[in-house]
Amino acid sequence: MRNKLNIGLFGFGCVGNGLFDVLNKSNLLDATISKIVVKSPNKTRSIGSEHFSFDKNEILHNEEINVVVELIDDAKAAFEIVSEALSRKKHVVTANKKMLAENLDTLLALAKENKVSLLYEASVGGSIPIIRNLEEYYNNDSLSGVLGIVNGTTNYILTQTNYGKDYETALAEATALGFAESDPTLDVDAYDSKYKLLILIKHAFGVTLSPEQIFNYGIRNIKPQDVRYASEKGYRLKLFSRGEKVENKLVGFVAPHFITEDNVAYNVNNEFNSVTVEAMFSDKQLFQGKGAGAYPTASAVLSDVSALQFDYSYEYKKSNNTENINFTNDINLKIYAGASNLAALDIFQWIEKEEIFQGKDYAYVTGIVNLKNISGVDFNKEHDLFFAVLPE
Ligand SMILES: NC(=O)c1ccc[n+]([C@@H]2O[C@H](COP(=O)([O-])OP(=O)(O)OC[C@H]3O[C@@H](n4cnc5c(N)ncnc54)[C@H](OP(=O)(O)O)[C@@H]3O)[C@@H](O)[C@H]2O)c1
Numbered sequence: 001m002r003n004k005l006n007i008g009l010f011g012f013g014c015v016g017n018g019l020f021d022v023l024n025k026s027n028l029l030d031a032t033i034s035k036i037v038v039k040s041p042n043k044t045r046s047i048g049s050e051h052f053s054f055d056k057n058e059i060l061h062n063e064e065i066n067v068v069v070e071l072i073d074d075a076k077a078a079f080e081i082v083s084e085a086l087s088r089k090k091h092v093v094t095a096n097k098k099m100l101a102e103n104l105d106t107l108l109a110l111a112k113e114n115k116v117s118l119l120y121e122a123s124v125g126g127s128i129p130i131i132r133n134l135e136e137y138y139n140n141d142s143l144s145g146v147l148g149i150v151n152g153t154t155n156y157i158l159t160q161t162n163y164g165k166d167y168e169t170a171l172a173e174a175t176a177l178g179f180a181e182s183d184p185t186l187d188v189d190a191y192d193s194k195y196k197l198l199i200l201i202k203h204a205f206g207v208t209l210s211p212e213q214i215f216n217y218g219i220r221n222i223k224p225q226d227v228r229y230a231s232e233k234g235y236r237l238k239l240f241s242r243g244e245k246v247e248n249k250l251v252g253f254v255a256p257h258f259i260t261e262d263n264v265a266y267n268v269n270n271e272f273n274s275v276t277v278e279a280m281f282s283d284k285q286l287f288q289g290k291g292a293g294a295y296p297t298a299s300a301v302l303s304d305v306s307a308l309q310f311d312y313s314y315e316y317k318k319s320n321n322t323e324n325i326n327f328t329n330d331i332n333l334k335i336y337a338g339a340s341n342l343a344a345l346d347i348f349q350w351i352e353k354e355e356i357f358q359g360k361d362y363a364y365v366t367g368i369v370n371l372k373n374i375s376g377v378d379f380n381k382e383h384d385l386f387f388a389v390l391p392e
Pocket of ligand 1: 010011012013014015016037038039040041043070071072073074077095096097122123126291292293294297
């Protein structure tokens with residue numbers, strides 16, 4: 001039997017607005033948004049003021065509201081709202097990857113204790129239905145890897161640099177097009193991609209990592225010489241959120257990767273996102289779609305709301321079987337690293353060097369490094385150099 005859903009919505013920005021529209025347009029759900037709580041009293045809104053409140057308790061203390069949809073841009077406030085909603089036995093749908101990544105186990109325990117659902121399909125890959133697929137379709141033993149392009153801003157910038165634009169111009173365009181966060185550090189230094197990887201790993205392999213365990217290196221230091229190197233070799237650059245399980249060893253990190261034409265993600269360009277799922281028998285499968293924007297993201301939120309009509313919740317079955325899985329950064333990677341001079345590249349503790357080039361004001365080395373030996377360095381702050389993982 002379908003449950004009647006009475007929704008309290010937090011946030012009426014890009015995604016909140018989108019949800020209001022798609023819910024009213026779709027007519028498919030027996031669901032009503034009965035109150036919307038926002039922050040600023042002085043903003044002009046696209047719908048009447050009777051819909052809004054600035055007091056979170058108008059939703060949280062309302063016994064009639066059985067679903068809270070949290071779509072605000074403040075992870076700390078979101079955590080308070082979501083925790084209280086779960087404690088008050090309301091189901092929660094959220095798109096807030098930072099809040100989830102920082103508090104996943106606490107929130108799951110609260111949901112379990114109060115016998116309510118916490119769903120968050122929109123938090124990774126926007127419109128791509130990846131979390132429920134990882135959760136329901138792939139079992140733990142056969143799944144060996146998830147490889148995500150899960151940040152539209154960086155994928156847009158990398159695509160445009162490939163067409164000859166410099167980094168600053170491409171970032172300004174991504175901001176103007178509404179893809180970039182107001183503080184683009186989260187995008188370009190790969191924090192956003194790391195939060196999403198943490199969520200992917202939870203549903204792929206059952207393990208909860210902390211954000212601090214996952215190495216994240218973004219794209220802010222890319223130079224035209226690095227782009228030229230890639231195009232001479234026929235590579236494209238992608239920022240990959242990479243989770244891999246080999247027997248009992250689990251590896252997870254975010255870094256730029258050069259990929260060749262035969263990679264299934266080669267043509268995932270601009271603001272599009274993808275997740276490649278690798279499993280023992282099905283080989284590689286590519287999920288691709290719009291990773292951001294009002295309607296694509298709202299469509300994933302809507303799908304979660306719809307699932308609540310049938311009492312759906314994630315079961316986290318894989319989490320019951322993780323005691324022998326060891327997270328490690330002990331993995332050898334073949335990388336390219338470019339800088340203004342060769343000495344700057346000694347930071348990498350090379351296990352083996354394959355190619356060494358020294359020009360007038362640009363040098364590069366390719367070779368093997370171990371992630372464990374470099375993961376203590378914040379390479380986002382090493383502005384003179386750029387590195388990317390090479391195809392195996
Ligand atoms: N935009 C996307 O494409 C996208 C994609 C995937 C996931 N997400 C996630 O979805 C969430 C919402 O993103 P967005 O792009 O829609 O954000 P946004 O456009 O910046 O809107 C944020 C909304 O949150 C409200 N807000 C902020 N703090 C609040 C508080 N303490 N209490 C109540 N309301 C508060 C703001 O109120 P005012 O209107 O009064 O300022 C605003 O309506 C974020 O977690 C984001 O990471 C977004």
